[in-house]
Amino acid sequence: MPSEAKRGDQRLECQDPVPDLNIGKGPVRPYVITEPPRALSESRTPSSMKEKLLIAALLLITGVVRLHSLSNPDSVVFDEVHFGGFASKYIKGIFFMDVHPPLAKMLFAAVGSIAGFNGDFEFSKIGERFPESTPYFFMRLFPSILGVLTVLLMYLTLRCSGVRIPIAFIASLCFAVENSYVTISRYILLDAPLLFFIASAAYAFKKYEIYPQGSWASQKALLSAGLALGMAVSSKWVGLFTIAWIGLLCIWRLWFMIGDMSKPVGKTVVEASRKLVYLLIVPAILYMTFFYIHFDALTISSDGAGFFSSAFRTTLQGNTIPKDILADVGIGSVVTIRHIATMGGYLHSHDHMLEKGSQQQQITLYPHLDGNNDWIIELNEKPNAPLTSFEGLMDGTIIKLKHLGTQRRLHSHDHKAPVSESADWQKEVSGYGFDGFEGDANDDWVVEIDQDASEPGEAQKRVKALDTKFRLRHTIMNCHLFSHEVKLPKWGFEQQEVTCASQGKEHLTLWYVEANYHPQLPEDAERVSYKKPGFFEKLIESHQRMWHINKNLVEPHIYESKPHSWPFLLRGINYWGENHKQVYLLGNAVVWWSVTAFIGIFALVVSSELISWQLGYEVLQDPKVVNFHVQVIHYLLGYALHYVPSFLMGRQLFLHHYMASYYFGILAFAHALEIIVTYVFRKREVYGYAVAGAFLSCTVYFFISYRPLIYGSPWTQELCEKSKWLSGWDYPCHNFLSSYDDYKKIETEQAQEALYPSQTLVAGADAKPTDNQNAPVAEPASDEEFDVDKIMASPGLKKFVDQNGNELPFDVVKDVLGNGGSVMSVEHRSHTDIL
Numbered sequence: 001m002p003s004e005a006k007r008g009d010q011r012l013e014c015q016d017p018v019p020d021l022n023i024g025k026g027p028v029r030p031y032v033i034t035e036p037p038r039a040l041s042e043s044r045t046p047s048s049m050k051e052k053l054l055i056a057a058l059l060l061i062t063g064v065v066r067l068h069s070l071s072n073p074d075s076v077v078f079d080e081v082h083f084g085g086f087a088s089k090y091i092k093g094i095f096f097m098d099v100h101p102p103l104a105k106m107l108f109a110a111v112g113s114i115a116g117f118n119g120d121f122e123f124s125k126i127g128e129r130f131p132e133s134t135p136y137f138f139m140r141l142f143p144s145i146l147g148v149l150t151v152l153l154m155y156l157t158l159r160c161s162g163v164r165i166p167i168a169f170i171a172s173l174c175f176a177v178e179n180s181y182v183t184i185s186r187y188i189l190l191d192a193p194l195l196f197f198i199a200s201a202a203y204a205f206k207k208y209e210i211y212p213q214g215s216w217a218s219q220k221a222l223l224s225a226g227l228a229l230g231m232a233v234s235s236k237w238v239g240l241f242t243i244a245w246i247g248l249l250c251i252w253r254l255w256f257m258i259g260d261m262s263k264p265v266g267k268t269v270v271e272a273s274r275k276l277v278y279l280l281i282v283p284a285i286l287y288m289t290f291f292y293i294h295f296d297a298l299t300i301s302s303d304g305a306g307f308f309s310s311a312f313r314t315t316l317q318g319n320t321i322p323k324d325i326l327a328d329v330g331i332g333s334v335v336t337i338r339h340i341a342t343m344g345g346y347l348h349s350h351d352h353m354l355e356k357g358s359q360q361q362q363i364t365l366y367p368h369l370d371g372n373n374d375w376i377i378e379l380n381e382k383p384n385a386p387l388t389s390f391e392g393l394m395d396g397t398i399i400k401l402k403h404l405g406t407q408r409r410l411h412s413h414d415h416k417a418p419v420s421e422s423a424d425w426q427k428e429v430s431g432y433g434f435d436g437f438e439g440d441a442n443d444d445w446v447v448e449i450d451q452d453a454s455e456p457g458e459a460q461k462r463v464k465a466l467d468t469k470f471r472l473r474h475t476i477m478n479c480h481l482f483s484h485e486v487k488l489p490k491w492g493f494e495q496q497e498v499t500c501a502s503q504g505k506e507h508l509t510l511w512y513v514e515a516n517y518h519p520q521l522p523e524d525a526e527r528v529s530y531k532k533p534g535f536f537e538k539l540i541e542s543h544q545r546m547w548h549i550n551k552n553l554v555e556p557h558i559y560e561s562k563p564h565s566w567p568f569l570l571r572g573i574n575y576w577g578e579n580h581k582q583v584y585l586l587g588n589a590v591v592w593w594s595v596t597a598f599i600g601i602f603a604l605v606v607s608s609e610l611i612s613w614q615l616g617y618e619v620l621q622d623p624k625v626v627n628f629h630v631q632v633i634h635y636l637l638g639y640a641l642h643y644v645p646s647f648l649m650g651r652q653l654f655l656h657h658y659m660a661s662y663y664f665g666i667l668a669f670a671h672a673l674e675i676i677v678t679y680v681f682r683k684r685e686v687y688g689y690a691v692a693g694a695f696l697s698c699t700v701y702f703f704i705s706y707r708p709l710i711y712g713s714p715w716t717q718e719l720c721e722k723s724k725w726l727s728g729w730d731y732p733c734h735n736f737l738s739s740y741d742d743y744k745k746i747e748t749e750q751a752q753e754a755l756y757p758s759q760t761l762v763a764g765a766d767a768k769p770t771d772n773q774n775a776p777v778a779e780p781a782s783d784e785e786f787d788v789d790k791i792m793a794s795p796g797l798k799k800f801v802d803q804n805g806n807e808l809p810f811d812v813v814k815d816v817l818g819n820g821g822s823v824m825s826v827e828h829r830s831h832t833d834i835l
Helices: 004-014 038-043 049-067 080-092 103-114 136-160 165-176 179-184 191-209 216-233 239-259 265-297 303-307 535-551 563-568 589-614 623-648 655-680 685-705 707-711 717-723 740-755 788-792 810-818
Strands: 023-025 030-032 334-339 346-353 361-366 374-379 398-403 409-416 426-432 445-449 470-474 480-487 496-501 511-517 573-578 581-585 760-764 822-826
Touching: 049 136, 049 165, 080 103, 080 136, 103 136, 103 191, 103 265, 136 165, 136 179, 136 191, 136 655, 165 655, 165 685, 179 191, 179 581, 179 655, 179 685, 179 707, 191 216, 191 239, 191 655, 216 239, 216 265, 239 265, 239 623, 265 535, 470 511, 563 589, 563 623, 563 655, 581 707, 589 623, 589 655, 589 685, 623 655, 655 685, 685 707
Parallel strands: none
Antiparallel strands: 023 030, 334 346, 334 374, 334 511, 346 361, 361 426, 361 496, 374 398, 398 409, 398 445, 409 426, 426 496, 445 470, 470 480, 480 496, 573 581, 760 822
16 A cells, blocks of 8 residues: 555646636626635645655756866856956955946855955956966856756746646756856856846745735745845846836736735735835845945945045045045135046046147046146136235136146137037137246136035035036137047047037036145135945945946947847857867757747737637637746746847847846746647647657757857867857857867877976077076087987977077077087976967
8 A cells, every 4th residue: 555645746746737717706797716726836836755856856967067167267257357356356345346236246255255265366357367276166166056056946936837847847957958058157157146036036926826815825935036036136237127027927916816806905905015015125125235235345445436426435445535625716726626427537637639620738537536637726817926815716707727737728719629529519628828828818717606516505606625516618619618428539548538518418517626725725724525425325326327337338349249139049159268178158049949939939829819819719718728828928028028128228238138038938938848748739748748858859969069168178170160050159160179189189298298397498509598597408419319309209398499489490409419509408388388
């Protein structure tokens, strides 16, 4: 007799995860009963021993695939330059600027710190070798484990949405060997943590749907969804689209709950309130908490702080922002003038000329503190006049600004701007004059205080350092001193262009005095300093900077791609290449194109069903078909919400920006495999499973065929060329060797070099050690004693060079030795250097 546990397992295995529709009869119309049956959670939750063993097998296979050879390459790969570098800065507490929220980067820093990383390696360039002190293996292990767990989450999510065990296993296995997901989960990148949190949110919400409303299990699942959403949006702003997806699913569910006549209205209101708290307020609290930790951890000033306002930078250790500044600004003051917008650069000049227009001295906006930011305020009628007393700078005063370093004055005239020359409303601003010159009318500017932007009180009437915001209007051109994001060419050191604008956005013409010195003011004169911003002020400013920089990442990149190309996998991304090996992000074309094709087919099927319904034909009421439609619409809504916004972005985009959308596409496609088994081949399910098995086989075959591009392992030029199904798959096949034997030869040579350090023979009558001052010098030898051919065949020896590094042929070496020249052993060179 089977045991009770076995009978329970058998009962659960036989239970259909898609129950019949529960339709209630109202006085006027039928309605859907939204309360799930009690048995639903049991049928969609792994509980049998067989299923648990299947999950264990799935994790084992995924672990082998995702964790294989993590230490290879042993150098920096792709965006590890950024995110590994940020982890280093977290550990050392050095402030930096990034366009993404902090959580995922902090997690990498935490893992690195636990593994012993002290931040001494900065991940400065792709291909840079990791020193022994950098635990890069453990830092890569973290996203790889998250990648393994994401496969588990896909399986559990599919089970919660009504997919049978075999199909959930097959679909998850396809995801486990999906080339692009394997690649992005192996390196110190944000994608694996982001996808893990998105997958966690999707699973938690689908789990919430299978429990009775208000039950403890449903509340735990809903809270888990909120926590996962908070961590997703705290890793990348892509998480906002996941919040929007779950929000729309809540509205969908709420719509049917309102129409459910068996459910009291009060209960619906309570559930809606609970969702508001768990799915919006909890993520918001988490998001702000991680930023609080971010600000608290990064306390040391650096170049990255240059993106922020001076007030923000005063909160950092080692900042050089002026403090205790003389408040009153007047004629004769030596000042630095800071631009309000465009991340607040300083009005700047230097002894270099414009290469266009008047060819007078350059005037730019410069983001760093510098002596060339200093200007002397002069009264327009009394330039170069000696100071006898302090005269405040009032609204409407006409002034000249003389550059302290070069003695040239701020000047404008009817010349086109050097870069914005096509804009007739912008004129050139230059430095003009010489020491002792009193200037001309084109040096005159009217001070116009902006009362709305200035601090209330005296700062609205006369110029006060920090508090008064003002414009400078040219008296003749009637244009305002202006700056924007446009950069000068290399001859202008790529600093920001300054022009005189008669149009344009008003905030781009606002300035204020940051540093101020006046010899006539007493020591006890009023002084001001920046007010240190609080947490919320820093949070708002950091988001303004993040958004500003993110939208301006428009420089072309060799591996960027457009959103319309992503569903067709027209090209990938080159991550790394060295030693005749390559890492290239490429999706598994079998899964990738199947998802794309299914989305198109499903759209056609739904369209035809809607037309048939309008014509009066019956719509299929089979529970499995209904569940198929509901779940696929849910997942494709997630696909669309994560994909469509990409078309609105003007910044550079890459294939990996499609990964979150693609995840939802695979979830939807898994339901296509499910409906093939349960409906298309419902009388011959074995055929449906055969189709799913064949699909898995093709997926695994593609993975195996292209695995050298994932693991950076040996491949041949011939196999590489044959693998290029599309011209956009632009991994460089010429980098690979002709055969696998060639790789073995290199490995053998490297092993021999390790045992017998290779030598370079320096030949010449007056040869002296150059690479190794302690190299032993051999006595001259005869041709009989010095067998060149024999020595050249020795392990590791590559070539002969003279003392200048010039290669010598064999016969020259023999002649040198025969004429009394010497041979010395010097520091060996690597195989790659010599090749």
